[in-house]
Amino acid sequence: xxILQNDLFLRAARGEQVERVPVWMMRQAGRILPEYRxxxxxxxxxxxxxxxxxxxxxxxxxPVDLLGVDAAxxxxxxxxVPEAMxxxxxxxxxxxxxxxxxxxxxxxVDKLKVADPEVELKYVLDAIRITKKELNGRVPLIGFAxxxxxxxxxxxxxxxxxxxxxxxxxxxAEPELSHRLLQxxxxxxxxxxxxxxxxxxxxxQIFDSWAGIxxxxxxxxxxxxxxxxxxxxxxxxxxxxxxxxxxxxxxxxMNALNCSVVGLDWNMDIAESREMIPDKVLQGNLDPxxxxxxxxxxxxxxxxxxxxxxxxxxxxxxxxxxxPDTDPDKVxxxxxxxxxxxx
Numbered sequence: 001x002x003i004l005q006n007d008l009f010l011r012a013a014r015g016e017q018v019e020r021v022p023v024w025m026m027r028q029a030g031r032i033l034p035e036y037r038x039x040x041x042x043x044x045x046x047x048x049x050x051x052x053x054x055x056x057x058x059x060x061x062x063p064v065d066l067l068g069v070d071a072a073x074x075x076x077x078x079x080x081v082p083e084a085m086x087x088x089x090x091x092x093x094x095x096x097x098x099x100x101x102x103x104x105x106x107x108x109v110d111k112l113k114v115a116d117p118e119v120e121l122k123y124v125l126d127a128i129r130i131t132k133k134e135l136n137g138r139v140p141l142i143g144f145a146x147x148x149x150x151x152x153x154x155x156x157x158x159x160x161x162x163x164x165x166x167x168x169x170x171x172x173a174e175p176e177l178s179h180r181l182l183q184x185x186x187x188x189x190x191x192x193x194x195x196x197x198x199x200x201x202x203x204x205q206i207f208d209s210w211a212g213i214x215x216x217x218x219x220x221x222x223x224x225x226x227x228x229x230x231x232x233x234x235x236x237x238x239x240x241x242x243x244x245x246x247x248x249x250x251x252x253x254m255n256a257l258n259c260s261v262v263g264l265d266w267n268m269d270i271a272e273s274r275e276m277i278p279d280k281v282l283q284g285n286l287d288p289x290x291x292x293x294x295x296x297x298x299x300x301x302x303x304x305x306x307x308x309x310x311x312x313x314x315x316x317x318x319x320x321x322x323x324p325d326t327d328p329d330k331v332x333x334x335x336x337x338x339x340x341x342x343x
Contacts, residue, residue, distance in 0.1 A: 002202075003137055009071040010140050012315050013203055013239040013260050015281050021306060021314050022070035023338040024142075025331070026243075027321030028063040029075045032328050035062050046091045050077050053126035060131045064139055067328070068335055071140050071203075074131060074196070076124050078146030078207055082155050084115035085188055089154070102158040109180050114187045117195035124192075125199040132200035143201030145193055145230075147208035147244065148185040149223035155181065164213055171222055178222060186226045190233045197237045204234055205241040205263070212246015219250050224257075231259040241283060245320060251276040266319030270308040282309065285319040291330045298330055302337040311343040 004010065009022040030036060036059050043049035050056060060075045079089050079097050089099045103109055115121060131141055154160075156167040170178050193204050206227055211219060223244070231240045235258045242254060243263030254262045255277045262277050264270070264284035273282060290301045306316065316338040322331060 004140055004202075005137055006070055006139050009315065010202055010239070012313070013241070013281055015260070015313055017312060020342065021309070021311060021316045021338055023316040023335050024069040024071040024073065025063075025067075025318055025322050025335075026073075028067060028069055028331075029059045029073065030322065031324035032322055032326050032331060033062055033066060034328075035066060046077075050075070050080065051123045053123055053130050056123075056127035057130040057134060060127070060141075061134055064135070067332060068339070069139070071142055072131065072135060073142040073144060073205070074124065074128055074201065076127070076144070078144075078151065078209070079154060080121060080124060081115070081145060081151055081185065081188055081192060084117075084120035084192075085112045085184065087112065087155055096160045097154065099154060099158040103155045103177075103181060106177050106180065109177060109184065112181075112184055114184060115192065117192045121192055121195070125195055128196055128199040128201060140202035141200060142203050142205055142241075143193060143196030143199075144205040144207060145189045145196075147206050147211070147223060147242075148182045148189060148226040148230075149214070149219075150208050150210045151185045151189075152178065152181055152222075153210050153213075155185075164210055168213065168218075171218055182222065182226050186229050190230055193230065193234050194237065197234070201238065203239045203241065203260075205243060205261075206230055208242070208244035208247065210246075211244035211250070212248075214247075216249040219247060220253065223247075224250065224253055228257055231257050235259060243283070255279050261315060263317070264319060268319075270305070274310075281313045281315060283315040283317050285317070286334065288318045288320055288323050288326070291318075291322065291326045291334060293330075295330070295333050298333045299337045302334055303341060306338065306341050307343075 012018045012022050056075045060072050063069050064072050089097045153164045153167040234240050239260035241261035242259050245265045248268050261281045261283050266287035
């Protein structure tokens with residue numbers, strides 16, 4: 001049994017009593033830190049940074065040292081999963097991820113493999129092992145993967161999009177292809193997250209970044225059942241967090257998932273969410289744009305958020321990833337405010 005010097009985050013995730021609310025941030029190991037940008041420049045490319053375990057471990061630990069967060073999250077990308085399945089991607093500066101080849105037919109789905117994480121994704125597992133060694137029990141480490149629907153969006157569309165209308169077209173026109181692809185992504189993701197836990201991840205988070213583009217009915221058909229499979233497979237091993245951006249319409253269903261924590265984005269009212277998700281720990285949900293305010297306003301907004309959540313069964317975070325042009329001192333102000341706040 002691993003002994004953690006700071007286990008606040010894990011205790012909160014399990015719904016246990018905590019003396020203060022733990023805090024971490026999505027995208028905390030990222031472009032806000034000059035130290036990150038230095039390592040990124042050394043790596044030469046984002047993908048090289050993700051696939052070089054020593055460098056990925058270094059940027060994973062930076063926010064623990066430089067920002068004082070209560071948990072580290074392994075530095076990686078949700079799109080390593082389609083790549084491991086046989087669909088490689090490129091990261092184009094100022095455009096984001098691009099897949100030179102996309103899935104178009106059932107035959108394309110059949111050609112994809114259920115990845116072996118110890119082979120195709122070994123670099124992530126190695127990064128986790130190195131990170132665990134270097135963290136030396138200071139804080140827990142979060143592993144993660146994209147939700148199957150979000151991954152499907154990229155595999156069908158081939159790039160980022162505001163609407164993912166190409167991907168959504170398949171849900172209506174080719175439901176059999178969509179379900180078969182979703183199941184293959186799910187099988188890979190379960191194996192991948194189990195391998196992350198075996199390598200040392202203390203908790204896993206499922207990111208459904210594009211949940212909000214679906215209708216409630218489509219979300220119930222094409223996303224929730226696959227997230228449920230992953231939660232079911234992992235929850236026996238470690239606490240599971242589900243963060244579905246924009247899925248305000250599925251909060252009651254989230255309460256029925258076999259997971260520990262549900263992440264809220266900043267559009268989700270806190271009191272209403274507590275009423276709809278009474279059985280879970282909630283994570284979130286400060287608007288990342290609050291961090292553009294002055295220090296007094298950041299303190300005020302953060303304290304207001306903490307009061308609304310009520311001190312227990314809460315992990316403080318933003319309602320989405322921190323934006324790259326945010327001043328690191330404003331981020332520290334948010335984190336420090338959470339750490340100093342008492343009810």
